[in-house]
Amino acid sequence: MLAIRHESLQSQAKAIDLVIAGHYRYYGVAGNSESLERIHRFVLRNWRRVLSGRSQRGRVNWERYTKILKAFPIRKPRIYVTYRDIERMAKL
Secondary structure (H helix, E strand, O other): OHHHOOOOHHHHHHHHHHHHHHHHHHHOEOOOHHHHHHHHHHHHHHHHHHHHHOOOOOOOOHHHHHHHHHHOOOOOOOOOEOHHHHHHHHHO
Protein backbone atom coordinates (compact mmCIF):
# COMPACT_ATOMS: atom_id res chain seq x y z
CA MET A 1 0.00 0.00 0.00
CA LEU A 2 2.90 2.31 0.52
CA ALA A 3 3.60 2.32 -3.23
CA ILE A 4 0.20 3.93 -3.91
CA ARG A 5 0.19 6.17 -0.84
CA HIS A 6 0.22 9.46 -2.76
CA GLU A 7 -2.31 8.47 -5.42
CA SER A 8 -5.89 9.76 -5.34
CA LEU A 9 -8.40 7.95 -3.14
CA GLN A 10 -10.15 6.61 -6.22
CA SER A 11 -7.01 5.07 -7.70
CA GLN A 12 -5.95 3.69 -4.30
CA ALA A 13 -9.34 2.03 -3.82
CA LYS A 14 -9.24 0.61 -7.35
CA ALA A 15 -5.73 -0.83 -6.87
CA ILE A 16 -6.59 -2.32 -3.47
CA ASP A 17 -9.82 -3.76 -4.86
CA LEU A 18 -8.02 -5.45 -7.76
CA VAL A 19 -5.44 -7.04 -5.49
CA ILE A 20 -7.98 -8.23 -2.95
CA ALA A 21 -10.24 -9.60 -5.72
CA GLY A 22 -7.37 -11.77 -6.94
CA HIS A 23 -6.71 -12.91 -3.39
CA TYR A 24 -10.36 -13.88 -2.93
CA ARG A 25 -10.43 -15.77 -6.21
CA TYR A 26 -7.31 -17.73 -5.31
CA TYR A 27 -8.12 -18.43 -1.65
CA GLY A 28 -11.93 -18.30 -1.91
CA VAL A 29 -12.40 -22.00 -1.18
CA ALA A 30 -15.16 -23.42 1.01
CA GLY A 31 -14.05 -23.53 4.63
CA ASN A 32 -11.75 -20.54 4.25
CA SER A 33 -14.26 -17.75 4.86
CA GLU A 34 -12.88 -16.89 8.31
CA SER A 35 -9.42 -16.27 6.87
CA LEU A 36 -10.85 -14.19 4.05
CA GLU A 37 -12.73 -12.05 6.58
CA ARG A 38 -9.52 -11.60 8.55
CA ILE A 39 -7.69 -10.44 5.41
CA HIS A 40 -10.52 -8.03 4.61
CA ARG A 41 -10.35 -6.45 8.09
CA PHE A 42 -6.53 -6.29 7.84
CA VAL A 43 -6.69 -4.46 4.50
CA LEU A 44 -9.27 -1.97 5.77
CA ARG A 45 -7.30 -1.20 8.95
CA ASN A 46 -4.05 -0.78 7.05
CA TRP A 47 -5.58 1.47 4.39
CA ARG A 48 -6.84 3.75 7.17
CA ARG A 49 -3.38 3.72 8.73
CA VAL A 50 -1.77 4.66 5.40
CA LEU A 51 -4.30 7.44 4.83
CA SER A 52 -3.63 8.76 8.32
CA GLY A 53 0.10 8.80 7.71
CA ARG A 54 -0.06 10.86 4.54
CA SER A 55 -1.80 13.88 6.06
CA GLN A 56 -0.27 16.73 8.00
CA ARG A 57 -3.69 17.38 9.52
CA GLY A 58 -3.53 14.26 11.64
CA ARG A 59 -5.18 10.91 11.64
CA VAL A 60 -8.18 9.92 9.57
CA ASN A 61 -10.86 9.25 12.18
CA TRP A 62 -13.35 6.41 11.81
CA GLU A 63 -16.20 8.74 10.88
CA ARG A 64 -14.28 10.21 7.96
CA TYR A 65 -12.93 6.79 6.98
CA THR A 66 -16.49 5.39 6.88
CA LYS A 67 -17.41 8.14 4.41
CA ILE A 68 -14.37 7.26 2.29
CA LEU A 69 -15.40 3.58 2.27
CA LYS A 70 -18.94 4.51 1.22
CA ALA A 71 -17.57 6.55 -1.67
CA PHE A 72 -14.90 3.98 -2.62
CA PRO A 73 -16.03 0.56 -1.35
CA ILE A 74 -13.60 -2.31 -1.04
CA ARG A 75 -14.87 -5.69 -2.19
CA LYS A 76 -16.11 -8.04 0.54
CA PRO A 77 -14.88 -11.65 0.76
CA ARG A 78 -16.59 -14.26 -1.36
CA ILE A 79 -16.28 -18.03 -1.70
CA TYR A 80 -15.67 -19.05 -5.32
CA VAL A 81 -15.19 -22.80 -4.86
CA THR A 82 -18.00 -24.44 -2.88
CA TYR A 83 -17.97 -27.79 -1.12
CA ARG A 84 -20.01 -29.18 -4.03
CA ASP A 85 -17.29 -28.05 -6.46
CA ILE A 86 -14.61 -29.66 -4.30
CA GLU A 87 -16.58 -32.89 -4.21
CA ARG A 88 -16.91 -32.89 -8.01
CA MET A 89 -13.16 -32.29 -8.40
CA ALA A 90 -12.38 -35.16 -6.01
CA LYS A 91 -14.44 -37.56 -8.11
CA LEU A 92 -12.46 -36.81 -11.28
